[in-house]
Amino acid sequence: MNKQEIQIKIAKAVEIVKESKPLAGSITNSVTINFVANAQLAVGGTAAMVYLPDEGETLAKLGGAMYINVGTLLPIYEDTLPHTAKVLFENQKPWVLDPVAIGIGSLRTKVLEQFKPYKPSVIRGNASEIIALAGLWNLEGGTDTSTVHGVDSTVSVRTAKSAAVALASWTGGAVAVSGEMDLITDGSTVAVSYGGSEMMTAITGSGCSLGGVMAVYASVADPFIAALSGASVYNLAGMRAEQHTDGTGSFQIAFIDELYKASAQDISMNEFTLEEV
Amino acid sequence: MNKQEIQIKIAKAVEIVKESKPLAGSITNSVTINFVANAQLAVGGTAAMVYLPDEGETLAKLGGAMYINVGTLLPIYEDTLPHTAKVLFENQKPWVLDPVAIGIGSLRTKVLEQFKPYKPSVIRGNASEIIALAGLWNLEGGTDTSTVHGVDSTVSVRTAKSAAVALASWTGGAVAVSGEMDLITDGSTVAVSYGGSEMMTAITGSGCSLGGVMAVYASVADPFIAALSGASVYNLAGMRAEQHTDGTGSFQIAFIDELYKASAQDISMNEFTLEEV
Amino acid sequence: MNKQEIQIKIAKAVEIVKESKPLAGSITNSVTINFVANAQLAVGGTAAMVYLPDEGETLAKLGGAMYINVGTLLPIYEDTLPHTAKVLFENQKPWVLDPVAIGIGSLRTKVLEQFKPYKPSVIRGNASEIIALAGLWNLEGGTDTSTVHGVDSTVSVRTAKSAAVALASWTGGAVAVSGEMDLITDGSTVAVSYGGSEMMTAITGSGCSLGGVMAVYASVADPFIAALSGASVYNLAGMRAEQHTDGTGSFQIAFIDELYKASAQDISMNEFTLEEV
Structure with missing residues (x-):
């Protein structure tokens, strides 16, 4: 795909989401769970969050995609997370994994190891988390x-x-x-998305909610386009929100407003570059 | 009661809450728990949230009313929810039930079945949830x-x-x-409350927090007046908040502001109609 | 220490935090967990929240300080809280205890009793909670x-x-x-910090998030300075936020903005008085 073809696919994914309001259920951390839901709604998706194994299974089957974030683990997650990931894989439902704080605690390590065969459609994390997950899975x-x-x-x-x-x-x-920028790859092409704001690091949940938004897009587009669409709307909204706020409280509110207002056209035109692996 | 008598009762309920700051404890989902608490505080109530069985019992006895929302069930809820509902019923404390996402998962179904004999003072849900609950309870x-x-x-x-x-x-x-409007009934009279905003469907928690606010009013008024007072202040605040916001982030903030600023007079005069069953 | 020496120490603590972004992990209630994290980030700290025993231990060792709030107890807290407090004490890590709603439920009482030998560096609560905790610990x-x-x-x-x-x-x-004001003591000196806003009582989490911010400061300053620095930035931000808001929704947002914008100089100069015990 060349850049223009990708832009057309991004615009299409954004438009389909706005029209069809796809459900992307989540099992996610309690710190930013509200932000995840509101970000998913702002871009046009539908949100639902659960904790229990059979509810994870139901959401996996019911939704167009799912978001799993290991941020604040509870004991029941030992059952819920691997079971839900398995159901998602077996039903060929796209899902986004956010390996938050990988390395902290034994359950987190165990669950992240168990996820390997269930091949998450999108893995989103910061550089340290991505490197640590590749290490945990014995990858290059x-x-x-x-x-x-x-x-x-x-x-x-x-x-x-x-x-x-x-x-x-x-x-x-x-x-x-x-x-500082977002690198998205499908293993053969690498896209780098630009924009955002320094303030995104001074609020909690900009990463988590981005993962939730990628899951919304993954319900209507392939993983690479879904991830790049999410990064694009986040970088666009971050830049715009920063222009009319001077504190992190109002930045977060303006950021959700900009997610809500961003058009498919504007999102698809947000700056990104392509490179070979 | 005619319309004017109802309006007088709404105004009185709102005023008593603003003066007495009644406690309405909650067992509610983690997605919108903060919004529920802030909405309850904005209208003048006092909030407290718990998860454990004996804490549910304590809040049930301590507060003027209680709010139970089955949105994000945890394993301990198998004990906490029926026990708390039983204590509320036996102590003749009003309580509001929000049967969120009825139909998802076995524990949700079990708990909602167990609630039937404990007769919640107010049941609040969207149309699908109300129909499903009536079905679960084998009602017309x-x-x-x-x-x-x-x-x-x-x-x-x-x-x-x-x-x-x-x-x-x-x-x-x-x-x-x-x-799209709110229908409130005590089984003999039906009130329909108007107002609100499209944006209330594009943020998470407008339904949950309305249930929490109804619990606050239920601590000082009968269930029908409590439910209608809650619907009225929500419809009023939604209309007002929409007028000076263009995104869902700022809408939610403006909405809480309008809950806080709405006077007893204005709430009681928000449009509603009455009809026979 | 005289007043000027204290002011210099406050300014220094605030500056070191802004430069070094110290991690203060939390085990805290789900109602205000997002507000705690965003307040910690706004003053320059780094936040991380957990529920499980070995994760509590890891955060205790990894961070510069920790915040423990008993607001919404889960069953696993019976293990997590005493274990984490013990690790903090044994590793001489400062920690802040928030004995929220002491008196409600048996687990809360048990855990708070268990904390006594692990001597929290800062205890933050309202007057009722502080009196009740002294009672529980059989103190004057x-x-x-x-x-x-x-x-x-x-x-x-x-x-x-x-x-x-x-x-x-x-x-x-x-x-x-x-x-209505904040009283901070190390057992020999008493400081009284002034400012704030009535609206801080009409939002949820101003107390919890203050505890979290005190933990951030406790990672770089002694407990008395950490507590007074936290109270000072809260009283300053409350006063400033109130000046340009007329509802509790926008107040909370403006409050986080003011936490973010407050300079070390301004925080250290916020009004306080000193008195002997």
Whole structure:
């Protein structure tokens, strides 16, 4: 695909979402769960969140795609998360994995290991998380030393390129590395999306809610287009929101407004570049 | 009661809440728990949220009313929810039930069945949820086929009228069907409240927080007045908030502002009509 | 220390936080968890929230300080909370305890009793909570009768002075009593911080998020300075936010903006008085 073909696909994905309001259920952390839901609604999707195994299964079958974020694990997640991922895989439903804070705690490690055969359609994380996940799954570009510090990445986006490519090659889907720019790859093509705002790092949940929005788009588009559409609307909304706010509280509100107002045309035209792996 | 008598009762309920700050505890979903608390505080109430069985019992006895929302069930809810509902019923404390996403998962069905003998004072849901609950409780107007899609209703408010009347006749309380307008009935009278905003469907939690606000009013007024007072302040605040916002982020903030600023007089005068069952 | 020395230390603590972005992990209630994280980020810290025992241990060791709030207890907290507090104490990591709604439920009482030997560096609560905790720990100024009503204090800040001093003498740290003004003591000196806004009582989480911010400061300053720095930025931001808002929704947003914008100089100069115990 050349750039123009990609832009047309992004615009189409955004439009279909606005018209059809697809359901993308989530199992996600309690810190940013409200932001995830409101971001999904703002771009036109439908949100629903659950904790229990059979409810995860129901949402997996009912929705067009699903978002799984391992941010704040509860004991029941030991059952819910692998079971839901398995159902998603077996039903060929696209799903987005957010390996938040990989390296903290034994259940997180266990669950993330269990996800490997269920091949998430999109993996979204910061550079440290993507490198650590590739390491956990014994893929190229990974590392067995977690460099994750809380939820912030300590390394640059570019550093995670080979890990991202290896993960995408394994899953057959896409990987999105979030940071000062966003690197999205399907294992053969790499897109780099530009824009955003420094303030996105000073609010909680810009990464989580981006994962939720990618799941909305994944219900109507292939993983690479879904991930790039999500990164594009986030970078666009971040730039716009920053222009009329001077604090992080009002930035977050303006950011949701801009997600809501962004047109398919504007999102598809947000700056990105293409490169070979 | 004629319309004017109802308006006087609404105004009185709103004023008593603003003066006495009654406690309405909640067991509610994690997606919108913050919005529920802030909406309850905005109209003048006091909020407290719990998860554990004995804490549910304590809040049930301590507060003037309680709000129970089955949105994001946790394993402990198998104990907490029926026990708390039983305590509320035995202590003749008013409580509001929000049967969110009825039909998803086995625990949700089990718990909602267990609630039947504990007769919630107010049941609030969208049309699909009200029809499904009437069906689950084998009442007139219900259906055994869940038509619930995520948390959105797929049928119109009017369609749920007979289910709402049947539920209210069973509980002896009130039922509120939320949607393009709000239908509230105590089983003999039906009130239809108008106003609101399209944007209320594009944010998460406008339904949940309305249930929480109805619980606040239920601590000082009968179920029908409590439900209609809640619907009235929501429809008023929605209309007003929409006038000075162009995105869903700022709409939600303006909406809480308008809940906080709405006077007893204005709330009681928000448009509604009365009809016989 | 005289007043000027304290002001210099406050300014230094605020500056170090803005430069070093210290991690202060939290185990906190689901109602206000998002507000806690965003407030911590707004003042320059890094946030991470967990529920599980080994994750609590990891965060305790990884972060500069930690925040523990017993607001919405889950069953797993029976293991997580005492274990995490023990690890914090043994590793000499500062931690902030928020004994929210002390008196409600058996697990809350049990956990709060277990915390006594692990001496929290800062205890933050309203007057009722501080008096009740001193009572639970059999210290001077406490009471065995819980007067807690939901999460609101029913007694004035001054009433809790002797309980606060007794708690601080026991822990060797600081105690902060929040209310119409904030009383902070290390057991020998008492500081009273002024400012804030009536609207802070009409939103949920101003107390919780203050505790989280105190934990951020506790990672770079002694408990007394950390608590006073937190109270100072909250009182300053409350006053400023109130000036350009007329509802509680926009107040909360403006409040986070003001946390983000407040300079070290302005925070250190916010009004406070000193008195002997």
